[in-house]
Amino acid sequence: PEYQEPHDARRTDVTYDDLGGLGETIDQLREMVELPLRYPELFRRLGVDPPRGVLLHGPPGTGKTRLARAVANESEAQFFLINGPEIMGSAYGESEKRLRDIFEAAAKAAPSILFIDEIDSIAPKRGQVHGEAEKRLVAQLLTLMDGLEPRTNLVVIAATNRPDAIDEALRRPGRFDREIVIGVPDEKGRREILGIHTRGMPLGDDVDLDELARTTFGFVGADMAALTREAAIEAVRRIMPRLNLEDGTIPSEVLDELSVLRADFNN
Ligand code: ATP
Numbered sequence: 001p002e003y004q005e006p007h008d009a010r011r012t013d014v015t016y017d018d019l020g021g022l023g024e025t026i027d028q029l030r031e032m033v034e035l036p037l038r039y040p041e042l043f044r045r046l047g048v049d050p051p052r053g054v055l056l057h058g059p060p061g062t063g064k065t066r067l068a069r070a071v072a073n074e075s076e077a078q079f080f081l082i083n084g085p086e087i088m089g090s091a092y093g094e095s096e097k098r099l100r101d102i103f104e105a106a107a108k109a110a111p112s113i114l115f116i117d118e119i120d121s122i123a124p125k126r127g128q129v130h131g132e133a134e135k136r137l138v139a140q141l142l143t144l145m146d147g148l149e150p151r152t153n154l155v156v157i158a159a160t161n162r163p164d165a166i167d168e169a170l171r172r173p174g175r176f177d178r179e180i181v182i183g184v185p186d187e188k189g190r191r192e193i194l195g196i197h198t199r200g201m202p203l204g205d206d207v208d209l210d211e212l213a214r215t216t217f218g219f220v221g222a223d224m225a226a227l228t229r230e231a232a233i234e235a236v237r238r239i240m241p242r243l244n245l246e247d248g249t250i251p252s253e254v255l256d257e258l259s260v261l262r263a264d265f266n267n
Pocket residue numbers: 018019020021022059060061062063064065066067117159161193196220221222223225
């Protein structure tokens with residue numbers, strides 16, 4: 001439940017350094033989103049409208065949400081999040097109102113990034129059976145996108161795992177007319193992601209992150225994050241017997257020795 005009420009405009013502290021294997025994607029997003037948010041007058045001077053909507057697509061767990069947060073933070077913009085399935089679940093008429101409210105709040109707080117996660121659940125292809133409520137929500141979203149004043153310093157970023165499943169009308173000019181594909185990371189990407197998630201971890205000398213990156217073919221960022229988390233838990237399990245369970249303290253030598261070993265990654 002990541003849904004935030006409209007007044008919950010907030011800054012996030014995720015930076016580009018917290019993303020691994022997405023160098024080119026970050027470059028593209030900086031150009032499409034950060035530049036216009038930071039320097040709207042450049043676009044005005046050239047007489048072109050900055051991008052309104054950017055569609056991110058790629059498999060689950062590849063960092064789309066984290067990326068949107070990072071761009072917001074690095075652009076010094078407010079971050080607003082809409083979770084597709086969650087907003088769909090609201091009572092009749094309530095979903096459209098929530099959508100309108102968030103757009104309004106984001107425009108008011110501009111510069112802002114409004115992130116719509118799993119947009120396919122809000123705007124599935126027409127013709128795919130869906131009810132009256134769903135049709136109205138797509139229509140509302142399109143109206144809101146079209147109604148954004150060119151001067152409003154707001155970029156809408158939408159994410160989906162199923163780009164072929166969304167209503168084509170969403171991709172017309174002035175709506176989500178830019179697309180960025182995010183793929184599964186390669187070995188180099190996995191190595192970067194491992195570096196990020198083990199940043200603050202005391203690692204044993206026998207841990208070889210290059211080897212781990214090599215042997216985790218097919219893992220996405222979320223999998224790599226889970227792998228390091230599990231290894232850390234394994235390390236804690238190992239020192240459990242040495243904790244003073246009675247008074248709840250941790251002997252300082254135990255804390256000093258606590259580190260994640262190669263074997264911890266294999267459990
Ligand atoms: P979903 O489509 O399931 O919402 P997503 O693509 O939005 O997934 P995130 O929610 O951003 O993925 O990623 C989930 C978690 O996985 C992140 O919080 C982060 O810990 C880790 N992660 C994913 N991709 C990366 C990456 N490229 N670099 C570092 N960490 C990553």
